[in-house]
Amino acid sequence: MSKKHRKVKNVVVKCAADMFLPFSTTFGLCVILFGSMSPGGGFQGGVIVAAACLLLYLGYGYKTASKAINMEVLGTNEAVGAILYVILALCGIFLGVRFCQNVFFEGGQIGEMLSGGTITYMSYAVGYKVLTGVGFLLLLLLGLLAPDGDSEEETEGADK
Amino acid sequence: MKAKRIVTFVALAVILAAGLYAMIYAFASIPVTYDGSDTDVTALYADPSSYDVSDPDGVADIIVNTNLETTHAVNSVASVVFDYRGYDTMGESFILLTAISGSFVILRINKNKKEEDDDE
Numbered sequence: 001m002s003k004k005h006r007k008v009k010n011v012v013v014k015c016a017a018d019m020f021l022p023f024s025t026t027f028g029l030c031v032i033l034f035g036s037m038s039p040g041g042g043f044q045g046g047v048i049v050a051a052a053c054l055l056l057y058l059g060y061g062y063k064t065a066s067k068a069i070n071m072e073v074l075g076t077n078e079a080v081g082a083i084l085y086v087i088l089a090l091c092g093i094f095l096g097v098r099f100c101q102n103v104f105f106e107g108g109q110i111g112e113m114l115s116g117g118t119i120t121y122m123s124y125a126v127g128y129k130v131l132t133g134v135g136f137l138l139l140l141l142l143g144l145l146a147p148d149g150d151s152e153e154e155t156e157g158a159d160k
Numbered sequence: 161m162k163a164k165r166i167v168t169f170v171a172l173a174v175i176l177a178a179g180l181y182a183m184i185y186a187f188a189s190i191p192v193t194y195d196g197s198d199t200d201v202t203a204l205y206a207d208p209s210s211y212d213v214s215d216p217d218g219v220a221d222i223i224v225n226t227n228l229e230t231t232h233a234v235n236s237v238a239s240v241v242f243d244y245r246g247y248d249t250m251g252e253s254f255i256l257l258t259a260i261s262g263s264f265v266i267l268r269i270n271k272n273k274k275e276e277d278d279d280e
Contacts, residue, residue: 036238100246105232
């Protein structure tokens, strides 16, 4: 009885994860892309995208999640995001104005997505950094604290 | 012991009286500031450069005009977070970086210990 119950619950959680993964990822990327124009921003969108790691873990267990997402790449790309932010912030000094000042804003009409200058790109850099960093942290915590449920089920299946 | 209790009571009463007086004073002569009631947010978002900013109380005028002149950013919050206080955002993201690398070091040590224990 308990095995059957667990099986049904797994199917439900798996279906929910399947259903919500594309929506959450797309919504988070949309929040990042319009971060400098709308309520929201890079940080919040990055956290929404990183929650996809949790959905993957809930639906498929730690082994599949860690196979699907390369933790080393995530850890390195967080530093890439930080370096991008600093470089974009230093653009102001190179062009003779303040640190972090908005430059390169002659791209288009005021109010369009890519017309914000370095503010937009800095928002993207922060989003990329938070996405990779929080995803890395979530996978790290899951790998240390809760990898056992997956292996238990596997051993049960093997005993069967 | 009794004197101490009396002193505590008197001190609490003085603090309460001071707080009540401050509240009454603040409600009696509270300064009128910008409350945003005259600003049409939808029109401001749709066409920020030609919005009539002479009518509201003054703060919206300053915010919209100064932002558009100095940063060319429509969203004032984004211009504050990434332009005026860019150092602050950089520090925030570096705090995240430091926290994650610290937890990585600590948790990896624990993981290695756990695996050694499992091997034993």
